[in-house]
Amino acid sequence: KRLADSLKINFTEKDNERLKGVSRMDSLEIILELGNLHIDKVKKEEYAALKNKWYVEFISRMTPGEVLPGTVEFIGEVRKAGISTAIGSASKNTPLILERVRIRDLFDAVADGNSVHKAKPDPEVFLTAARMLGAVPDECVVFEDASAGVKAALNAGMLCVGVGSPEILSEAHFVIPGLREMSLMKLKSIEIQKRI
Secondary structure: OOHHHHOOOOOHHHHHOOOOOOOHHHHHHHHHHHHOOOOOOHHHHHHHHHHEEEEEEEOOOHHHHHHOOHHHHHHHHHHHHHOOOOOEEOOOOOHHHHHHOOOOEEEEEOOOOOOOOOOOOOOOOHHHHHHOOOOOHHHEEEEEOOHHHHHHHHHHHOOOEEEEOOOOOOOOOOEEEEEHHHHHHHHHHHHHHHOO
C-alpha cells in the first residue's frame, strides 16, 4: 500500500488479495499493472527492494498478539495427536515473522522463499514442505488464505482448506472463516467427506 501510494496508484483491500501468497517480484508486477506503469528492470529491482525494506520494518514490530485467534490452539491440538506440521510460504521473510510472533516451534519444517524458487500457484513450496516432513501429497492438508495458495495446494494434489472469504477461496475443498472454527475432529470429518 505504501509503495502504491508513493507511485500514485489506487490500491484497495481487494487488490491486496492478489498479492497474497505470490513472490516479491510478482507482487510488484501486480502493483505496477494496477497503475498501468511500465518500467525497466533496474527500476523494478529498486522498487522491490524498497517495498521489502518497508515490509521488514513493519514485520519487525510484530508481536505474538498478532497471531490470529485459534491458530496456536489448533496447531497445538494437531501436534499433540502426533501430526507433523509445516509452513509453506513464498516469503523470504518467513523466519523473521515466525520469530517475532513466537510460533516457530509449532512447526516441524519451514519451506519458504529461501528454500524454493517458484511462487504459488506453482506447487513447489507445498511439495517441498511435504518432502521435509517425509509425507506424500495426498496425506497432506493445506490451510490457505490466498487464491494463489489454494491453486498451489490443488496443483500439489493436496486437500485444501481455505481460511477466509468463500468468494475468494472458492476453489478450496472447504472454507472456514478462521482457525478458531477448526478442531482435529472437524479436520477428520473434512478428510472423510473429501474421500467420499
